[in-house]
Every structure is written in C-alpha cells, then in structure tokens.
Amino acid sequence: MTETILRVNNISKHYGKHQVLDKVSLEIDKGMIYGLIGVNGAGKSTLMRIIMGLTYSDGGEIELFGATDANGIQRARRKIGQSIETPALYPELTALDNMKVQAANAGVGNSDISNLLELMNLQDTGHKKVKNFSLGMRQRLSIAVTLVSNPEFLILDEPTNGLDPAGIIEIREIIKKLVNEKGLTVLISSHILGELSQVATNYGILHHGKIIQELSKTELLQKSQQYISLQVGEVEKALTILDKLNIAEYEVSDDDEIRIYSNLDQISKINRKLVLENIDVLGISMANQNLEDYFMDITGEK
Structure with missing residues (x-):
C-alpha cells in the first residue's frame, strides 16, 4: 500500500488584498520527487513555508505523515529537512563547523557529517569559510545541512537557482541519489520546467496561486515528444x-x-x-x- 507523506487540501493564503494561494491541493507519496513548477511569484515558497509551519495559511488543511492535528503535524515536521529561500548558513564558519552547528541544533551526533560532506563533494574544503564558497558549493552545503537530522522528507526551494549547467547537473544527481539510496521523498520547486523534467517523477504546475495541472513524468514527457x-x-x-x-x-x-x-x-x-x-x-x-x-x-x- 502506498504511503502518503504529504496531503495538502484547499490551502489559501492572502497578504493584504493579494491572494498568494487559492485553494491549493496536492498529494505526495513516499519515494516521489514532486516538482512544483511556477514562475517567480506563483506562490511556491509560500506553500513550502506553510508546510513547514514558518507561516500560517488562511484556510485549508495539511496532513503530514498521517498526522492532521496541530501537535501531530509539528512532531511530523521533525522528519523533514528543508532549504527554503535563503539557506541558513553561517558565512564565517567552515562547511564542517556549519554541519556541527546544525547537528547540535537538531540534537543529533556528528557521526554522519563526514559521509554527508563527501556525498556533497565538500570533504576537501578544509578551513575555507563558507563566505568564500562558490554558489554551487553553498547550494550543496545547504542540502547537506538539511540531511544532518536524517530526514525522511526533503523540501528544496529552487536549489539550482543561479547555478551554471555543471552545477545544475551535480545537484540533480545528488537528489536522485538521495531518493534511490536513502529512500527520501522530495518536494522541489523551480521556475524552469525543462530543468525539473530531468529529476522529478511527478509535477504540479502552480500559477497565480492555483494548481492548474498535475501530471506524471510519463505524461509530461508525452507533451514534448x-x-x-x-x-x-x-x-x-x-x-x-x-x-x-x-x-x-x-x-x-x-x-x-x-x-x-x-x-x-x-x-x-x-x-x-x-x-x-x-x-x-x-x-x-x-x-x-x-x-x-x-x-x-x-x-x-x-
């Protein structure tokens, strides 16, 4: 039986008179890489922030790992790693020290940090401070810190934004590896459909605050054949x-x-x-x- 990780039902959000989300509904099952595609300002980040409890919705319901009540959803959020908008990195610290801080915040040990840095190809950064990292290195580190707590569900907001083609490919392959080897489920956003098509298994097109279409990878590829x-x-x-x-x-x-x-x-x-x-x-x-x-x-x- 398929396990549903996230179910969003009729979520709405206003900022003043501007309606950012209009009765958005979607469902993400275990093992999916769900690509949320929309132009800048479509509401992608707002939806992700609501899922994480970083902002509140004006209406609708969320079910997370089967939990529907506020306390259960808050506990379920501990199973999520997220990088929404600006990654929470300390520019004056090294990659290793950033990982240690995140591990302390999450209440977990440091035993897996070396493996995660190696997974992200950051094992040889040594004493180099994050402020001197390239954009691609910072993006990889932002994903690494979300993995310190060993999450089951990963939420990534525009993780390839601003990267060169080589950096985009690298992030893409890392996401696939996380799903295939660690069994993660991923919600990933982008404003570039062609880019998401290389990694996602399912898609939701968000436009003016509404999901106007959902389709599988097979259905999407049919559109371009x-x-x-x-x-x-x-x-x-x-x-x-x-x-x-x-x-x-x-x-x-x-x-x-x-x-x-x-x-x-x-x-x-x-x-x-x-x-x-x-x-x-x-x-x-x-x-x-x-x-x-x-x-x-x-x-x-x-």
Whole structure:
C-alpha cells in the first residue's frame, strides 16, 4: 500500500488584498520527487513555508505523515529537512563547523557529517569559510545541512537557482541519489520546467496561486515528444476513424487540433483514410513541442 507523506487540501493564503494561494491541493507519496513548477511569484515558497509551519495559511488543511492535528503535524515536521529561500548558513564558519552547528541544533551526533560532506563533494574544503564558497558549493552545503537530522522528507526551494549547467547537473544527481539510496521523498520547486523534467517523477504546475495541472513524468514527457498534428473539419468523426485504425495515443487540444503520439510512420495512411471517409483534412504534419513551450502555453506566460 502506498504511503502518503504529504496531503495538502484547499490551502489559501492572502497578504493584504493579494491572494498568494487559492485553494491549493496536492498529494505526495513516499519515494516521489514532486516538482512544483511556477514562475517567480506563483506562490511556491509560500506553500513550502506553510508546510513547514514558518507561516500560517488562511484556510485549508495539511496532513503530514498521517498526522492532521496541530501537535501531530509539528512532531511530523521533525522528519523533514528543508532549504527554503535563503539557506541558513553561517558565512564565517567552515562547511564542517556549519554541519556541527546544525547537528547540535537538531540534537543529533556528528557521526554522519563526514559521509554527508563527501556525498556533497565538500570533504576537501578544509578551513575555507563558507563566505568564500562558490554558489554551487553553498547550494550543496545547504542540502547537506538539511540531511544532518536524517530526514525522511526533503523540501528544496529552487536549489539550482543561479547555478551554471555543471552545477545544475551535480545537484540533480545528488537528489536522485538521495531518493534511490536513502529512500527520501522530495518536494522541489523551480521556475524552469525543462530543468525539473530531468529529476522529478511527478509535477504540479502552480500559477497565480492555483494548481492548474498535475501530471506524471510519463505524461509530461508525452507533451514534448514528436507527434502528428492533425486539423480536420469534423473532429468527432475523425476520432472514430483513428479508433478504427487502432490508434489509441492521441488527444484533442483546446483549439481542436488532434495530436497523435503513436503510429508516426503512418501519416500518409491516416491522411488517405480520412479523405476516403469524406473528412476534410485542413492540415497534417509532424510536430513537436519542447517542455518550456508547453509550460508557456498552459500558463499563458508568452
């Protein structure tokens, strides 16, 4: 049976007259890497802060590790490691000393610190102070300190923000390793869908404070794969023809474009069959849409 780590139900939040979150609902199961995607200002950080109890919602409920009451949720938060907005690092301390401070704050020992620094490729930083670290090193250290308490659930807000391509890849591989080897569940936010698509298993698109779509990795990748773009005069009649041709992988877009994701080598056969059935083919061609284009389309951020 699948274990639900987090269930958010109809969470809302206002700052003055501005509604930051509008009845947001989502569910994260054990082992997921849930990618929360949205442009800056969409409400991603606010939602994460509410989950962690760093700010309060105006309405809605949270269930965390099965707990629904305030005391139970607060205890459950001890199972979470989080890096939201600015990482809580001490710039005058070394990586090792930052880890020791975090371990003391969490009430745990220092036995695993060396392994965590090695995992983050920070084992050779020695006496170098954090203020002299590169952005990528600080990002890796911010993840390391969230792991000191041996959490089961990790919340990371824009962990690759500002990193170069090599740094992004490094953070991405670390997150995958944490899930695969340590069994963590992860909630990670970004404003770049293409970047999240390389690591997440599930996605929620947050726009103007609302979750406008949730989809799995398979569903998301389907949005970017090559397809046959078909425009016809009679959509419903055309769909019956596709069914007769045993073509099942298709969808109809809002502007009545039929997108066919299978049988890509049969474009001529499909065209001929539609014409023989007296269906006007207004256009048929091969096409593909990248993930950023898809994100822009669905949010209207063009």
